[in-house]
Amino acid sequence: xxxxxxxxxxxxxxxxxxxxxxxxxxxxxxxxxxxxxxxxxxxxxxxxxxxxxxxxxxxxxxxxxxxxxxxxxxxxxxxxxxxxxxxxxxxxxxxxxxxxxxxxxxxxxxxxxxxxxxxxxxxxxxxxxxxxxxxxxxxxxxxxxxxxxxxxxxxxxxxxxxxxxxxxxxxxxxxxxxxxxxxxxxxxxxxxxxxxxxxxxxxxxxxxxxxxxxxxxxxxxxxxxxxxxxxxxxxxxxxxxxxxxxxxxxxxxxxxxxxxxxxxxxxxxxxxxxxxxxxxxxxxxxxxxxxxxxxxxxxxxxxxxxxxxxxxxxxxxxxxxxxxxxxxxxxxxxxxxxxxxxxxxxxxxxxxxxxxxxxxxxxxxxxxxxxxxxxxx
Numbered sequence: 001x002x003x004x005x006x007x008x009x010x011x012x013x014x015x016x017x018x019x020x021x022x023x024x025x026x027x028x029x030x031x032x033x034x035x036x037x038x039x040x041x042x043x044x045x046x047x048x049x050x051x052x053x054x055x056x057x058x059x060x061x062x063x064x065x066x067x068x069x070x071x072x073x074x075x076x077x078x079x080x081x082x083x084x085x086x087x088x089x090x091x092x093x094x095x096x097x098x099x100x101x102x103x104x105x106x107x108x109x110x111x112x113x114x115x116x117x118x119x120x121x122x123x124x125x126x127x128x129x130x131x132x133x134x135x136x137x138x139x140x141x142x143x144x145x146x147x148x149x150x151x152x153x154x155x156x157x158x159x160x161x162x163x164x165x166x167x168x169x170x171x172x173x174x175x176x177x178x179x180x181x182x183x184x185x186x187x188x189x190x191x192x193x194x195x196x197x198x199x200x201x202x203x204x205x206x207x208x209x210x211x212x213x214x215x216x217x218x219x220x221x222x223x224x225x226x227x228x229x230x231x232x233x234x235x236x237x238x239x240x241x242x243x244x245x246x247x248x249x250x251x252x253x254x255x256x257x258x259x260x261x262x263x264x265x266x267x268x269x270x271x272x273x274x275x276x277x278x279x280x281x282x283x284x285x286x287x288x289x290x291x292x293x294x295x296x297x298x299x300x301x302x303x304x305x306x307x308x309x310x311x312x313x314x315x316x317x318x319x320x321x322x323x324x325x326x327x328x329x330x331x332x333x334x335x336x337x338x339x340x341x342x343x344x345x346x347x348x349x350x351x352x353x354x355x356x357x358x359x360x361x362x363x364x365x366x367x368x369x370x371x372x373x374x375x376x377x
Contacts, residue, residue: 022239023205023250025094028066029102031059031079038063039107042081049074049090050255052313072096072228072250085110089118095136095228096250097240134232135159142223150265150292150322152221152229152249153201159231161192191233191245201247211242221249224263224294225320254316258299265292269329278332286331294322 027046031039042059046067059065059079076090084107094100108116137155147154156162165188190196197214200207203221210216221229232246240246267290274285298318302309309315341349 022097022237023248024069024071025096025098025100026066026068027070027075027077027092027094027098027100027102028064029077029105031063031065031081032106033084034106034108039081039084042079042084042107045078045080046070047076047078048255049076051253051316052256052311054313070094071253072098073253077102079105079107081107084108085114085116087116087118093138095138096230096248097232097237131235132232132237133234134230134236137229137231139227142226142229147223149290150220150223150324152223152226153247154223155229156189156231156247161233163190164188165190165196191231194244198243199245199247200243201249203249204251205248222320222322224261224296224322225251227252252296252298252318252320254298254300254318256300256312256316258297260295260297262295263292266290275331283332286329287327288329289327290324291326292322292324294320294324296320 029044031042031044033039038059038061040059040061040063042063042065044057044059044065046055046057047053048071050073055067055070057065057067072095073093075092075094076088077092079087087105087107089102092100092102104118137152141155142152145155145158157164188196189199191199199209200211200214201209201217201221203219208218208221226249228250230248230250232240232243232248234244236243236246240248267288269285269287269289272285272288274283278285296319299316300309300312301315301317302312339349341347
């Protein structure tokens with residue numbers, strides 16, 4: 001099968017949220033002074049550490065502030081107020097559909113030129129500040145954990161409550177199902193005991209599977225083009241897709257610096273180990289071949305000869321490409337067809353028994369002159 005895929009994304013700081021599903025986050029917090037009293041009219045800034053996008057707001061009379069429709073990224077928050085030292089926290093990771101409340105914002109008396117730095121807490125895979133039952137596969141996991149192919153949905157198999165219901169006949173079947181679109185990882189997974197058609201998958205808020213039947217997946221979520229994958233199984237908000245289980249993926253985007261990569265993933269059957277049963281039966285290994293060639297580049301959009309976006313903080317781009325050729329060989333399926341004597345509990349045919357999957361099987365006398373195998377008639 002040959003497939004060429006091109007993904008081009010233009011990212012603007014003012015990009016509206018998709019109506020079908022929440023792909024952005026909300027960040028809130030309350031500003032206090034050292035005595036625990038709320039601080040009103042404090043200037044709060046939220047800066048995207050990758051793109052430099054800067055948003056500002058002011059705490060209200062109760063010291064409360066909020067940033068809505070924030071694209072998933074890593075941010076820094078700065079709080080300033082006359083007569084207090086500036087307060088800054090870096091490394092705040094916001095994912096799609098997050099509703100994060102910052103705690104511990106306390107301003108100390110001093111000059112604004114002095115700054116109190118706070119390190120953000122480690123990013124939690126499972127939310128602890130809401131009743132939502134979900135799991136997040138972040139970019140670090142996507143890039144550093146090996147999977148069978150290039151489909152990010154393969155990570156479903158490592159999450160609790162997920163079980164494969166198809167493609168488990170043998171090793172070749174599992175390998176094949178990991179690659180297929182539509183009937184691959186999503187189509188063969190049951191989440192917390194639900195039927196396989198209970199999983200709805202979206203990419204940047206858009207359905208890539210028929211929402212009427214949760215079937216007919218149109219495309220795979222390429223792991224090299226995905227920044228995060230979030231699986232929500234229960235208690236998520238009404239602003240999410242219909243579910244009952246939602247798999248939300250967010251694509252990568254450009255930033256202030258240019259980044260890119262080129263890659264080739266190749267697998268050839270002559271380098272694979274043969275299935276033990278096939279090897280014992282002198283059956284050749286399946287001739288499966290995968291070749292994935294691709295690359296990506298992202299950064300600020302600069303127009304030569306103009307001053308447009310000269311600060312690299314207005315418009316960004318991300319482009320990715322992957323070509324793949326795959327020949328999937330399912331190999332030989334093994335089946336045992338019982339004879340009439342075996343159906344009556346007689347397993348005395350030693351020649352037949354010795355041919356089962358290439359392994360010798362010994363009959364056990366049953367006291368009536370016949371031999372029975374592992375199960376009696």
